[in-house]
Structures are given as structure tokens and as C-alpha cells.
Amino acid sequence: MAKKLPSVDALLIGFGWTGAIMAQELTDAGLNVLALERGAWSDTSREFATTFAQDELRYFWRHDLFQTTAHDTQTIRNDASQVALPMRKLGSYLPGTNVGGAGVHWNGQTWRFLPSDFVARSHNLQRYGADAIPDTMTIQDWGVTYDDLEPYYDRFERLCGISGKAGNIRGQIQPGGNPFEGPRSREYPNPPMAMSYPPTLFAEAAASLGFHPFPQPSANMSQAYTNPLGVRLEKCTHCGFCEKFACGNYSKASAQTTILPVLMKKPNFRLRTECEVMKVNLDSSGKRAVSVTYVDAAGEEYEQPADLIVMCSYILNNVRLMLLSGIGTPYDPQTGQGVIGKNYAYQITSSVNLFFDDKILNPFIGAGAHGMHVDEWNGDNFDHTGLGFIGGGYVGVLQTGARPIETHPVPEGTPAWGSAFKKAIADNYLKTTSITTHGAVMSHRGNYLDLDPTYRDVYGRPLLRMTFDYTDNEHRMSDYLTDRAADIARAMKPREIKVNKRQGSWDVVPYQTTHNTGGAIMGSDPSTSAVNRWLQSWDVSNLFVMGASAFPQNPGYNPTGTVAALAYASAAAIRERYLKAPGALA
Amino acid sequence: MDEPRLSRRRLLTTGAVITAVPVVTAAATLGGRDVPFKEGQANAPVAADGASGWRWFTDAEAAFITAAVGRLIPADDLGPGAVEAGVPTFIDRQLAGAYGRGERWYMQGPWSPGLPTQGYQTRLTPAGLYRAAIKAIDAAVVRESRGGSFARLAAADQDAFLKRLEKGDVALDGIDAKAFFAQLLQNTLEGFWSDPIYGGNRDMAGWKLIGFPGARYDNSEFVSRHGEKYPLPPVGIAGRVDWTRSQT
Numbered sequence: 158m159a160k161k162l163p164s165v166d167a168l169l170i171g172f173g174w175t176g177a178i179m180a181q182e183l184t185d186a187g188l189n190v191l192a193l194e195r196g197a198w199s200d201t202s203r204e205f206a207t208t209f210a211q212d213e214l215r216y217f218w219r220h221d222l223f224q225t226t227a228h229d230t231q232t233i234r235n236d237a238s239q240v241a242l243p244m245r246k247l248g249s250y251l252p253g254t255n256v257g258g259a260g261v262h263w264n265g266q267t268w269r270f271l272p273s274d275f276v277a278r279s280h281n282l283q284r285y286g287a288d289a290i291p292d293t294m295t296i297q298d299w300g301v302t303y304d305d306l307e308p309y310y311d312r313f314e315r316l317c318g319i320s321g322k323a324g325n326i327r328g329q330i331q332p333g334g335n336p337f338e339g340p341r342s343r344e345y346p347n348p349p350m351a352m353s354y355p356p357t358l359f360a361e362a363a364a365s366l367g368f369h370p371f372p373q374p375s376a377n378m379s380q381a382y383t384n385p386l387g388v389r390l391e392k393c394t395h396c397g398f399c400e401k402f403a404c405g406n407y408s409k410a411s412a413q414t415t416i417l418p419v420l421m422k423k424p425n426f427r428l429r430t431e432c433e434v435m436k437v438n439l440d441s442s443g444k445r446a447v448s449v450t451y452v453d454a455a456g457e458e459y460e461q462p463a464d465l466i467v468m469c470s471y472i473l474n475n476v477r478l479m480l481l482s483g484i485g486t487p488y489d490p491q492t493g494q495g496v497i498g499k500n501y502a503y504q505i506t507s508s509v510n511l512f513f514d515d516k517i518l519n520p521f522i523g524a525g526a527h528g529m530h531v532d533e534w535n536g537d538n539f540d541h542t543g544l545g546f547i548g549g550g551y552v553g554v555l556q557t558g559a560r561p562i563e564t565h566p567v568p569e570g571t572p573a574w575g576s577a578f579k580k581a582i583a584d585n586y587l588k589t590t591s592i593t594t595h596g597a598v599m600s601h602r603g604n605y606l607d608l609d610p611t612y613r614d615v616y617g618r619p620l621l622r623m624t625f626d627y628t629d630n631e632h633r634m635s636d637y638l639t640d641r642a643a644d645i646a647r648a649m650k651p652r653e654i655k656v657n658k659r660q661g662s663w664d665v666v667p668y669q670t671t672h673n674t675g676g677a678i679m680g681s682d683p684s685t686s687a688v689n690r691w692l693q694s695w696d697v698s699n700l701f702v703m704g705a706s707a708f709p710q711n712p713g714y715n716p717t718g719t720v721a722a723l724a725y726a727s728a729a730a731i732r733e734r735y736l737k738a739p740g741a742l743a
Numbered sequence: 744m745d746e747p748r749l750s751r752r753r754l755l756t757t758g759a760v761i762t763a764v765p766v767v768t769a770a771a772t773l774g775g776r777d778v779p780f781k782e783g784q785a786n787a788p789v790a791a792d793g794a795s796g797w798r799w800f801t802d803a804e805a806a807f808i809t810a811a812v813g814r815l816i817p818a819d820d821l822g823p824g825a826v827e828a829g830v831p832t833f834i835d836r837q838l839a840g841a842y843g844r845g846e847r848w849y850m851q852g853p854w855s856p857g858l859p860t861q862g863y864q865t866r867l868t869p870a871g872l873y874r875a876a877i878k879a880i881d882a883a884v885v886r887e888s889r890g891g892s893f894a895r896l897a898a899a900d901q902d903a904f905l906k907r908l909e910k911g912d913v914a915l916d917g918i919d920a921k922a923f924f925a926q927l928l929q930n931t932l933e934g935f936w937s938d939p940i941y942g943g944n945r946d947m948a949g950w951k952l953i954g955f956p957g958a959r960y961d962n963s964e965f966v967s968r969h970g971e972k973y974p975l976p977p978v979g980i981a982g983r984v985d986w987t988r989s990q991t
Contacts, residue, residue: 181795198771198779203813204786209980211958214937215788219842234862242864245849394961406960410912421774430774454771477807519973521955522962561936561955571789573904574928579952583821587972588954621819664860 159450159460162245165191165427168463170434171470173258173715175703175724177412177420178313181386184426186736191461192426192469193451195433196255200413201405201694204255211398214562222254222262222403224323229614231473232688234508235626235662236603237490243612243620249664250503250671252471256430257412259471259671262718264400264525265376265409267319268714269310269722272303274341277599277710279554281547289547293602294630295500297709300681301726303339309725310718313343314374317410318382318390320689321345321374329607330424333581335371335530337538346444350379355518356529359554362648367405369529373555375526375719376410386419397558399525405564409525414687428716429453435616437466437482439697442633446484446700452616464739465699465731470611472706476676477621478608485687485696487676488605490624494559496687498607500600500675501623502711506549506593507633507639507659510566511651513588520590530555534641536597546633551598551674552642552714559586566591569655593648594638597713601628607678635659672716676706677727681743691730692723698741701727748820773906788980791836792944798839799870806894808834809876814901815931823948824966825931833934833943834873841872844901856919865919869926879915946984950977 167183169176172194183190207217213223224230224247232241253259273280276298281289288298311320323336323344349372354362360370377393379441384390393399394407407414419549420426431454438448438460457645468475475509479497488499530553532538541547560567566589567581609622639658646654678685683695692707694700703724705716757961792798797805808831818824825831837843845868845941851877857864867875881892884904888896893904907913909923936950938958944950950957957977965973976983 198773199781205788206785207960209785209787209958211960212788212938214933214941218937220847220931225847227847230849233861235858240855242855242861243849243851244862246863351966353966355967363850392963395966396960396962398960400863418780421779424775426774430771430773487889517970517972519965519971522965522973559950559955561953562933565936565953567934574905574931576817576821577817579819579821579824585954593831612851623872633816638893662860664832665862666860712753 159458161460162462164462164464166463167191167465168193168461168467170449170466171258171411171474172256172428173253173469174260174412174721176258176469176665177416178721178724178729179469179703180415180426181420184420184423184726184733187425187509188465189425191463192425193432193434193449193461194256194428194430196430197255197257197431199261201403201407201623205403206404207405210403210714211396212571213398213562215263216398216403217401218562220247220251222253222255224249224254226535227410227615229620232609232612232622232666234362234622234624235337237624241283241609241624242738244665244740246296249669250408250491250673251668252473254430256417260411261403261413262401263376263411264715266526266715267314267317267338267374267376269341270303270719271337271538272298273537275299275302276581277712281520285541285547286602288400289541293628295602297313297500297600297678297680299709300679301688301723306719306722306726307339307342309729313718313721315346316386317376318346318378318384319374319410320347320350320372320375320379322372324371333371333478335532337532337535345374347379347382350377350524350527350530353395353519353527353556354477354524355520355556356527356554358516358649358732359645360529361594362645363529363531366645366648368533368645370529370531370553373526373528373530373553377526379523381573384415386416387668388415388418390414392692393720395522395524395527397523397560399523399733400557409702412648418518424437424718434478435481435618437478437484437700439483443483444697446697466701468700468702472673472676472704473621473623473650475607475702475704475706477520477608478481479619479677479687479702480608484700485677490603490605492601496685497678499687500626500678500709501604501606502598502674503625503663504670504672504711505596505598505627505635506654506669507596507635509592509639509642509646509658510655510657511590511592511646511649512568512585512653512655514652516595517587518555518590519587520559520564521557523545525557526555526725527557528553528555531645534638544633544637546630546637547682548597548599548630548713550594550638551635552592552594552638552645554590554592557589561586566655568653570668592642594635594642594711595715596631596635598627598640598711599630600675602712607736627659632659657694672711674711674716677702677706678709679707680709687730691742692727693730693735693742699739701731703727761920767826786990788940790981791833793942797835797839799843800835800838803881803892804874804877805831805835806892807881810894810901810930811905811927812934814903814905815899815928816935822952824944825935827873827945828935829943829945830931830934833937833941836929836942837930838873839871863922872923872926876915876918876920879918880913883913883915947977947979
């Protein structure tokens with residue numbers, strides 16, 4: 158029998174980026190806020206100090222900062238004809254665990270989506286006609302526009318101290334920035350990071366071909382920075398243990414380095430760690446959430462009532478908790494009806510390796526969001542007429558630090574082991590770099606999330622089942638981007654290149670990105686979306702669902718900037734409207 | 744690194760029956776001026792046991808591992824190979840610990856071989872896979888050569904056998920040869936290039952081979968020095984080679 162606890166004003170489920178943002182905003186509004194986090198407390202000095210943070214084996218290969226599949230995982234399959242099997246070992250994506258979530262080991266690549274990304278369906282129909290979107294491609298408009306979100310993008314960039322160069326300030330194109338970006342109200346809070354050699358070579362080659370290279374907008378500090386909350390971040394040291402690692406130097410924006418030093422001292426905030434929410438309990442009408450049931454580290458069960466509940470966990474956990482709690486109508490891929498689990502999407506990536514004879518590139522000098530890109534082929538920045546696909550992605554050199562177990566590229570035809578392998582690594586390691594492409598994934602009728610009929614987690618609850626594959630649209634788009642990357646690679650004049658296109662079905666084994674999206678998508682119509690433009694559940698008005706689960710499809714950029722902007726927009730609507738008159742905001 | 748402070752959460756996930764976990768305390772409630780940042784506590788890595796002897800492998804298994812990793816990364820005129828870098832010790836210590844037991848992995852049935860895109864689907868833990876695979880490999884060598892073991896084959900024959908394993912072209916009594924080879928190669932690369940505290944990369948031989956400077960945390964002054972050779976020797980979590988060599 159669950160022990161019933163005193164009610165709180167607002168309850169947050171999960172405590173990473175969106176949990177910290179929401180907690181800061183709602184405690185500022187005077188609410189009594191409680192966050193439940195299933196992982197443990199985690200802070201810089203204890204868990205990833207500079208004296209031992211640079212440990213490729215422990216943190217990446219042995220998953221010290223990532224979710225434990227033994228606890229729960231997803232079952233996966235490429236299409237409904239296959240039997241889904243559990244992802245027993247992490248691979249393609251790496252959800253975080255503990256306080257700070259995946260925002261502890263993220264790269265810090267902090268993008269805004271394009272204005273046209275938010276109206277992907279109507280924009281593509283208007284420009285290319287009805288044939289551009291096949292019946293099976295279930296893309297939608299977001300119900301929110303770039304202009305709506307601009308102040309909230311700005312807010313997050315200020316919080317984090319993003320290093321970058323604006324390309325468009327209030328409609329004026331800025332030299333050195335990304336000329337394709339939506340208009341921003343002002344310059345980035347910090348200048349771009351000092352640039353290492355390979356991104357510099359990329360930018361020179363891209364410019365020589367008439368493109369517009371610009372620095373990666375980065376949550377790695379180009380200089381020391383004190384954010385609007387008064388929390389200070391330090392200058393990044395380019396140690397190269399950032400992507401997939403935690404920063405020991407307070408140089409990468411995360412909940413720990415931007416919000417928690419202020420939030421944790423507030424008298425109206427509480428955090429309970431190692432507490433996992435089993436389900437959200439609804440009242441008899443099914444329209445109102447009254448409490449959550451959770452289990453603590455000792456196995457004790459509690460019922461925690463709250464007036465307002467916000468799901469702030471990773472998207473896969475949010476969607477699963479909605480399904481387990483009976484919130485909203487589950488998506489049915491046969492009929493296309495229902496919304497929970499609909500429009501799951503991901504990212505498609507590829508690369509081109511470059512090998513030089515005459516240039517020492519020191520690829521280990523890096524940071525998670527350190528590099529130069531071109532955006533000529535992202536979103537609808539180029540004419541897609543006759544190409545057979547919509548969407549796009551960015552192309553660039555991102556020098557994240559070539560940790561040697563993970564990164565040891567060798568020229569075409571080199572064996573994978575033996576003396577020839579050893580020699581190839583010794584000859585090439587310091588003289589190699591790669592151009593990567595980072596592409597959109599449109600939503601498709603057959604790509605979705607639901608509950609697995611067979612496999613269970615440690616508590617006996619069904620695992621989430623992921624049915625996903627790339628379609629022709631993704632492969633054509635990614636191949637197109639890869640060809641453009643190869644063009645620029647040749648202009649960098651290496652001895653040789655090796656082109657790595659993304660071929661075949663989505664494969665859970667190799668790491669790709671932790672950019673899972675959709676499943677509780679936002680929109681303006683309750684019959685085709687799970688949450689409204691303020692991330693409020695259409696079905697349960699005192700429940701809000703944060704995260705990339707709201708993306709109706711996944712544009713060609715990393716998600717965190719937009720995830721945070723949506724959280725700030727949601728918090729503003731809660732503060733300015735919902736608290737005055739609790740109920741549906743749309 | 745095997746068990747750096749087994750958290751209560753980890754007890755929960757590894758215990759088969761939740762109710763068997765003793766009640767420790769109520770959940771930690773943090774915040775409200777109870778600032779959880781604590782000085783002087785660090786979840787530092789746990790170094791591999793450096794004493795001699797094997798923790799997981801039998802002598803016969805150790806003979807296989809030593810022979811096999813010595814072919815995957817051989818000692819040659821470029822410098823030490825996997826054996827000289829301590830890779831057999833690294834793999835042994837890894838298999839004897841949490842990794843070898845597959846502690847973080849979802850290991851509930853039902854079991855099915857699945858498709859390649861569905862990844863690891865064997866019910867064997869990594870340590871169990873090594874045990875079963877090495878036994879089957881030596882049995883295959885006995886069958887084909889009328890005696891001996893993989894470790895006693897000539898180097899060229901070992902290479903040929905490893906190539907067949909790589910392609911999945913050896914019957915191994917129900918063991919997926921290709922999957923085992925992939926794991927062996929991965930663990931060999933890990934042992935050659937991970938921090939020396941885990942028992943491999945002895946004298947930072949792997950890092951020296953390629954020019955990787957190791958666990959350095961400040962490269963600021965070198966970012967803009969394009970094309971210059973990085974001048975500093977590698978450093979590990981426990982310091983530089985010349986500080987620790989006497990212990991390895």
C-alpha cells in the first residue's frame with residue numbers, strides 16, 4: 158500500500174535540462190515545487206572531476222553516465238513484420254541518467270531550427286505541391302512559429318553563455334554567421350571558440366566553393382561567463398572529453414553549471430533522487446492528474462499528490478509513462494488514428510574521412526561543439542525540385558577530440574587488425590579528420606512507439622517498443638548531403654578520402670545520435686497531436702510534457718536548443734496564464 | 744571501476760527480486776538550503792588489480808588470449824603490441840568485474856537470435872561468452888589439426904584462423920564466431936588505448952604509437968597553433984609513465 162504524502166503545487170518527473178528550467182521558473186513564480194529523479198545526485202566535483210574525467214573506457218565504453226539497460230530499455234525493430242527485441246546494450250543512442258540527465262554528457266551543440274522547419278507540412282506543400290509529401294509521410298506543422306520561440310531561444314542562449322556568431326540580426330545578414338538562420342534579436346552572448354586546424358581548413362575550402370561557413374553555436378565557453386542567474390562558467394580547455402563525457406572544468410553548460418547552484422538553495426524547491434515514478438494517477442473523469450505513484454531506492458511505494466504535473470524525463474520515458482498511465486489515445490499505425498507514440502523520428506548521419514600527408518591536425522584537441530559548418534543544404538535552404546526528397550542537414554567538421562578507442566579511422570582497404578592496421582593508425586592518426594553530415598528524419602506512418610507485449614522492466618512494467626526505419630526520403634537526402642561533403646573534402650586537398658554513406662536499415666549497434674524525437678507531438682489539433690503549443694496535454698490539462706517528444710518530425714539540427722526554448726515558452730504560459738485560471742490553454 | 748560504490752539504485756537494478764533488497768533509508772530529499780554539493784568526496788575510478796595471476800581466465804584461456812591479441816596488434820618494428828601493452832591482463836580484469844557479468848545490460852528473456860540490426864542478443868555474459876568461445880575454438884583446432892590448441896599454432900595459421908572467425912566461417916558449437924571476434928577485437932582495442940590504470944596500455948604504449956596525449960585537461964595553448972606537432976608526452980589519470988613505471 159502506497160504511503161500518501163502531502164500535496165505540492167508542482168511536481169516534476171525527471172530532473173535534467175527541462176526539469177531544472179521548469180523548477181527555476183515555477184519556484185520563481187512562488188510555487189512549492191518537488192522534483193522526482195530516478196537517478197542519483199550528481200555534481201562536478203564528485204562525479205567527474207578534472208583529475209579523472211578524461212577516461213574514455215569508464216564513461217563512454219562502460220556507460221558510467223548513461224542509462225542502465227538492466228533497469229529498463231526499449232525493444233526495437235525496423236518494421237511491424239519483425240519481432241521487437243530488447244536493446245540489451247546501448248549503442249545507437251545514449252540516454253543519460255542521474256541529475257542533469259543527458260544534458261551532462263551532451264556536446265553542447267545549441268541550434269535554433271529554421272522558421273520553415275516549424276511549418277514543414279504547409280511550407281513544402283506550398284513550394285513543391287501535393288506530390289512532395291507522400292501519403293505515408295505524416296509530417297505536421299508545429300502549431301508554434303520561430304517568431305513565437307525567438308525570445309525563449311534567446312533566454313536559453315543567455316543562460317548557457319552560447320559561443321557563436323549571429324548570421325541574421327533582426328533581418329540584417331551578418332558576415333561570418335549562418336546567413337540561413339532565422340532572424341535573432343541580438344548577437345550570441347559569447348564570441349565563437351578559438352578554432353583548431355581541421356575546421357579552419359574546412360571553412361577555407363567551403364568558402365572557396367562559394368559557400369558560407371560559420372562556427373558551431375556552442376555551449377562550451379569561449380571565455381569565462383557569468384549567466385543571468387549569477388552562475389559562472391569557465392573557459393573551455395579543449396580537452397576533447399566532452400561529447401559523451403561530463404565536463405570537469407565547469408566549461409560546458411548543463412543544469413549543474415547554470416541553474417542548480419541557485420535552485421538548490423531555494424526554500425520552495427525539493428529534489429528527491431533515486432525515486433522512480435510508476436504512473437500518473439488520474440481522477441475518475443480521466444481529465445485531471447491527481448498524483449503520481451513512485452518507488453524509492455529502498456523499494457517503498459509512495460503516492461505524491463500535486464496540483465500541476467510536468468513530465469521532464471527523456472522523450473522515450475515520457476511517452477512510455479503516458480502509455481502506462483492511460484493518458485491520451487495510443488497511436489494505431491493501421492488506421493493512423495490516436496496520438497500517443499505517433500511520429501517517432503530520429504536523425505540520419507554520415508561522414509567523409511580525410512587523410513593528409515602534409516598536415517599535422519592534432520585531432521585530440523577538441524570540444525563537443527567545436528567546429529565549422531555550412532548550412533546550404535539544411536531544411537528548405539535549397540531548391541528541392543526534382544531531388545525526390547524534402548528536408549536536409551548541416552555539413553561540417555566538428556572536432557570533438559579523437560579518443561583513440563572510438564576514433565581511429567584508416568584508409569579504404571586497410572585490414573581491421575594486424576601489423577597493417579597498426580601501421581595505418583600510426584601513420585594517419587595525427588593527420589586525419591572527417592566531415593560529418595547531420596540530417597533530418599521526417600515522420601512516417603510506420604515509425605512509432607508503443608508498449609511491448611513481451612518484455613518487462615525491473616518493476617514488471619512493459620518496455621517501450623520502438624518501430625523505426627529510414628525511408629527513401631532519408632536515404633536520398635543523406636546521400637545528397639554526403640556527396641556535398643565529399644565535394645568540400647576534395648577541395649581541402651587531402652591525399653585521399655573515404656566516404657561513409659548511411660546504408661540500409663537503422664541499426665541499433667553503432668552510435669549515431671541521442672536525438673530521439675516524437676511520440677507526444679505538439680500541434681494545433683487534438684486529433685493529430687498529444688500536446689498543444691504550450692506542451693499541455695490535450696486530454697489532461699494539469700499535465701505538461703517537456704522534451705523532444707513534442708517534435709512532430711525531426712529537423713536537421715541537434716534538438717537541445719529547441720527543447721529548452723519550448724520549456725521556457727511552456728513555463729511562461731503556465732506563469733502568465735495557467736496559474737491565474739487553471740485549465741486548457743488552447 | 745568495477746564497483747565504485749554500489750549505489751542503492753544499482754542494488755535495485757541488479758537484484759532479481761526487488762523485495763529482497765534491504766530497506767536502507769527513505770529516499771534522499773535535497774534542496775531548500777540543504778545544498779547537496781559535498782567537498783572532499785570523489786567517485787574516483789577503481790584501478791585494476793595489478794598483482795600477477797589471472798582473475799577470470801584459466802591458464803588455457805589465458806594462453807589463447809595472449810596468442811590471439813598478439814596477432815590482432817602484434818609487436819613489430821613500430822613498437823610494443825597488445826601483449827607487451829598488457830591487454831591480456833586488461834581483458835582478464837574486465838571479465839572478472841561488472842563488465843564481465845554484463846551487470847548493466849538487459850539480460851531478461853525470452854531469447855531470440857534476432858537480426859543484425861537488433862544488436863547483442865546472446866544470453867551469455869561477456870565473461871561467459873569468452874569461456875564458451877575459447878573452449879569451442881580450441882576444440883575446432885583439435886578437430887582440424889588433430890591436436891594442439893590455437894595458442895600452439897604457427898603465427899600464420901593463427902592469422903588464418905582469426906580471419907575465419909572474423910567472417911563467421913568456423914562452426915563453434917552454437918557460439919556466434921563473428922560476434923565473439925568482434926568482441927575480442929573491441930576489447931583488445933580498449934586494452935591498448937584505455938587509461939593504464941585498467942591494466943592495459945602499459946607504459947602508454949598505445950598512446951605513444953599514435954601520438955595521443957592521454958588524460959590532459961588543458962589544450963588551450965595549442966588550439967590555434969595550426970600544423971604544429973604537439974610537444975608534450977602522454978599523461979594518464981595516475982600521472983606520467985616515469986612516475987609509475989615501477990608499479991607496472
